[in-house]
Amino acid sequence: MPETRPAQGGDPPQPRAADAAAGSSGGSAGSSGGSAGSSGEVPGRAGPLARLRDAAAARDRAGLRRGLHARSPDHDGLLDLASNDYLGLSRNPGLIEGAVAAVRAWGVGATGSRLVSGTTTLHAELESTLARFCEAPGALVFSSGYLANLAVVTALAAALGSGKRAAAAGCGCGSFRGHAGTSVLVVSDEHNHASLIDACRLSRARVAVTAHGDVAAVEKALATRDEEAAIVVTDAVFSVAGDLAPLTGLHAAARAHGALLVVDEAHAFGVVGEGGRGGVHAAGLATEPDVVRTVTLSKSLAGQGGAVLGTAEVIETLIDTGRSFIFDTGLAPACTGAALAALGVLMASPWLADRTRQRACRLADIATDLGFETIRPEAAVVSVVLGAPATAVAARQLCADHGLAVACFRPPSVPEGRSCLRLAARPDLADADLETVGLALAAVRAHAPQAAAASQEGGDRP
Numbered sequence: 528m529p530e531t532r533p534a535q536g537g538d539p540p541q542p543r544a545a546d547a548a549a550g551s552s553g554g555s556a557g558s559s560g561g562s563a564g565s566s567g568e569v570p571g572r573a574g575p576l577a578r579l580r581d582a583a584a585a586r587d588r589a590g591l592r593r594g595l596h597a598r599s600p601d602h603d604g605l606l607d608l609a610s611n612d613y614l615g616l617s618r619n620p621g622l623i624e625g626a627v628a629a630v631r632a633w634g635v636g637a638t639g640s641r642l643v644s645g646t647t648t649l650h651a652e653l654e655s656t657l658a659r660f661c662e663a664p665g666a667l668v669f670s671s672g673y674l675a676n677l678a679v680v681t682a683l684a685a686a687l688g689s690g691k692r693a694a695a696a697g698c699g700c701g702s703f704r705g706h707a708g709t710s711v712l713v714v715s716d717e718h719n720h721a722s723l724i725d726a727c728r729l730s731r732a733r734v735a736v737t738a739h740g741d742v743a744a745v746e747k748a749l750a751t752r753d754e755e756a757a758i759v760v761t762d763a764v765f766s767v768a769g770d771l772a773p774l775t776g777l778h779a780a781a782r783a784h785g786a787l788l789v790v791d792e793a794h795a796f797g798v799v800g801e802g803g804r805g806g807v808h809a810a811g812l813a814t815e816p817d818v819v820r821t822v823t824l825s826k827s828l829a830g831q832g833g834a835v836l837g838t839a840e841v842i843e844t845l846i847d848t849g850r851s852f853i854f855d856t857g858l859a860p861a862c863t864g865a866a867l868a869a870l871g872v873l874m875a876s877p878w879l880a881d882r883t884r885q886r887a888c889r890l891a892d893i894a895t896d897l898g899f900e901t902i903r904p905e906a907a908v909v910s911v912v913l914g915a916p917a918t919a920v921a922a923r924q925l926c927a928d929h930g931l932a933v934a935c936f937r938p939p940s941v942p943e944g945r946s947c948l949r950l951a952a953r954p955d956l957a958d959a960d961l962e963t964v965g966l967a968l969a970a971v972r973a974h975a976p977q978a979a980a981a982s983q984e985g986g987d988r989p
């Protein structure tokens with residue numbers, strides 16, 4: 528079954544309508560009228576830059592232009608609920624000290640890929656600390672969560688699907704490329720993060736995209752497969768709506784049908800479960816050998832990097848064959864040191880996770896009381912559904928005008944008609960901050976009364 532969901536991802540602020548107007552070629556096919564010009568136009572055929580301008584104009588007409596906004600260190604003086612700094616640790620003195628000390632000891636870079644010179648004793652310490660904290664059999668650090676997801680799905684699919692051939696092929700550097708062929712099925716929730724979707728595509732396994740949170744659909748896909756091996760992949764907490772995956776049911780289905788369950792804990796780690804140990808731990812699955820977790824070090828841990836948590840067999844497979852592990856420079860010492868310090872903070876302050884979830888519930892209450900559609904938050908993320916992309920963009924600007932920075936998500940990050948604002952809670956949100964949120968969302972409600980109504984109609988989320 529082909530994938531049905533487009534890639535997801537963040538949606539940086541500031542639409543650039545003016546750019547598109549200036550950049551549109553106005554149907555400039557063949558505009559050079561002669562031999563190929565310096566931008567590659569040839570007679571009768573639009574040049575590549577003209578095509579890019581036309582595509583940008585089409586995105587503009589659909590309200591889907593993106594732009595980069597260079598913020599100041601204090602988030603332009605706004606209350607920041609746009610970032611993924613879920614525990615408010617990005618400026619924690621302990622983390623800064625951890626990063627600085629690591630730079631002093633190790634320099635600014637890892638100096639090589641993990642298999643060559645890029646594994647330091649600091650990386651080894653981070654891996655053992657992560658595994659201990661999460662009660663996982665083992666951990667392997669990557670330079671991002673995205674790359675961790677790519678490696679997990681592609682390498683595990685290749686190894687599960689190809690058996691002895693994969694073992695002989697190693698990382699796929701030779702003529703045999705080590706892909707899964709058709710002998711592995713990957714079952715993927717339709718709301719999974721872009722990195723998991725890309726990982727599914729790269730695996731070249733057959734991918735069954737199942738309805739969001741639908742355990743019965745997963746079970747059916749597993750039960751009716753022709754492939755010998757299978758992997759079920761899911762976000763633990765879904766990145767935009769903020770809802771929790773049915774991990775217990777997914778694991779039962781995977782176990783019953785001999786599949787591995789891969790859980791991306793990016794938005795759960797640090798926020799969900801006891802002391803922030805994540806969704807898998809909260810579901811009592813931390814020591815199950817057929818559960819593989821990925822985490823990012825860039826959200827609750829406030830730095831950068833990623834990791835995979837799993838059994839020795841899983842970690843060995845990734846070290847031997849994970850292309851985004853092997854062919855990538857190791858995580859920079861500053862990030863490694865900061866992540867170790869962040870884990871120290873989590874262990875010393877187990878209340879941080881609870882407090883963040885409580886604050887998220889308060890944010891959701893504010894939005895619900897104003898008539899917006901939200902989902903009861905299970906983690907830090909609160910999504911306020913507005914409907915049309917232009918409505919969401921205007922709402923983000925209104926929030927900024929009221930002193931509040933929020934994220935704005937539009938297709939392809941969300942399905943059509945489900946553009947939304949995304950607010951991220953932090954444990955340090957004071958009651959005065961919540962008042963700011965209330966005033967900003969009330970302004971959105973007043974200026975876009977149709978938004979709440981639009982979000983009640985249609986849409987494909989529960």
Ligand SMILES: Cc1ncc(COP(=O)(O)O)c(C=O)c1O
Pocket residue numbers: 671672673674676720722762766791793794823824825831832833
């Ligand atoms: C669910 C999910 N998985 C993975 C990632 C990628 O993590 P990283 O930013 O560490 O590459 C993200 C980041 O936005 C995410 O939201």
